[in-house]
Amino acid sequence: EAKRRGRNHAVIFDRQMEEELRQRSELEADMRVGIRTGQFMPYYQPQIDLLSGKLHGLEVLARWVHPTKGLLEPTEFIPIAEASGLISDLSLDVMRQALAEAKDWESELMLAVNVSPVQLKDPLLAQRVIKVLIETGFAPQRLELEITESSLFDNLDLALTTIESLKNYGITVSLDDFGTGYSSLTQLQALPFDRIKIDRSFVTSMVDNDESAAIVSSILNLGASLGLPVTAEGIETPAIKHALSILGCAQGQGWLIGRPVPAAGLKDFLNRAGPAAQPLHAGEAAA
Numbered sequence: 001e002a003k004r005r006g007r008n009h010a011v012i013f014d015r016q017m018e019e020e021l022r023q024r025s026e027l028e029a030d031m032r033v034g035i036r037t038g039q040f041m042p043y044y045q046p047q048i049d050l051l052s053g054k055l056h057g058l059e060v061l062a063r064w065v066h067p068t069k070g071l072l073e074p075t076e077f078i079p080i081a082e083a084s085g086l087i088s089d090l091s092l093d094v095m096r097q098a099l100a101e102a103k104d105w106e107s108e109l110m111l112a113v114n115v116s117p118v119q120l121k122d123p124l125l126a127q128r129v130i131k132v133l134i135e136t137g138f139a140p141q142r143l144e145l146e147i148t149e150s151s152l153f154d155n156l157d158l159a160l161t162t163i164e165s166l167k168n169y170g171i172t173v174s175l176d177d178f179g180t181g182y183s184s185l186t187q188l189q190a191l192p193f194d195r196i197k198i199d200r201s202f203v204t205s206m207v208d209n210d211e212s213a214a215i216v217s218s219i220l221n222l223g224a225s226l227g228l229p230v231t232a233e234g235i236e237t238p239a240i241k242h243a244l245s246i247l248g249c250a251q252g253q254g255w256l257i258g259r260p261v262p263a264a265g266l267k268d269f270l271n272r273a274g275p276a277a278q279p280l281h282a283g284e285a286a287a
């Protein structure tokens, strides 16, 4: 009996795996078409100065307007894009659209674009990014690249070379999802980052969980002693925002401040945000 059941489970398991594989390769095929036909688009999430409420920049987050499945979020397609080698084309395509449309927005607004660990293994990454800057005419000083902490150490030499090239071109480079990887203090000091972003998992739980609060606090101390500004992501409630201000965190983003929205929705956000927000268009910009 147990044996028979075991065999049945194995059959069911095989069928499930087969079905998952089929769905993955279908989505991968859809993705190739999607990249070619412009189904991927940038959403933007505000990053603000927590003290003044002033808008500092926008994080670019990819969304897929799938012809039959509707609006898909990165968790549903980034892993497949990474596994299939499509991530570079996809990311650069979304970045190109973002830079092209944000070019004429308020002149000091930063645009923060994510770089996948897979992209960081591409020796031509810096060249590809610079090419997009040239094609769109976007100022390198307004571009920030977010590099995930855990992706650095597969090939540290290549990562460092790439980061140096980007920085030499005037691009800002920040360390994303900090706290989830394994960088030691010494390593962090040797890495040429301009900013640290505290991983969302610590921030969202910091009010209810002492360990999370301790991690957030020590990352802020680390930033202060290395002279690096720190951004907290995942600010979902006023209590979290308040706790971060007490700890002296200068910058943040999260659902409380604003969800990721397409460019059109961003105008609404800025209008609703009141006097603290900066106008979008250079012509309206306050001095």
Ligand code: C2E
Residues within 6 Å of the ligand: 045, 060, 061, 062, 073, 074, 075, 078, 087, 090, 091, 094, 095, 114, 115, 116, 146, 176, 177, 200, 204, 233, 234, 235, 236, 253, 254, 255, 256, 260
């Ligand atoms: P990330 O770089 O850590 O981006 C922050 C993620 O947290 C985003 O998820 C954002 O929507 C979400 N988020 C922001 N505020 C809150 C909050 O208050 N609470 C919660 N629970 N979540 C919040 P999203 O848009 O699903 O993106 C997931 C990840 O996919 C990103 O993580 C980023 O690493 C990656 N990604 C997104 N777009 C691109 C892209 O164009 N290229 C590459 N290479 N990666 C991308």
Ligand code: MG
Residues within 6 Å of the ligand: 059, 114, 146, 176
């Ligand atoms: Mg990010």
Ligand code: MG
Residues within 6 Å of the ligand: 114, 115, 146, 148, 176, 177
């Ligand atoms: Mg990221």
Ligand code: MG
Residues within 6 Å of the ligand: 176, 177, 199, 200, 233
């Ligand atoms: Mg994160």
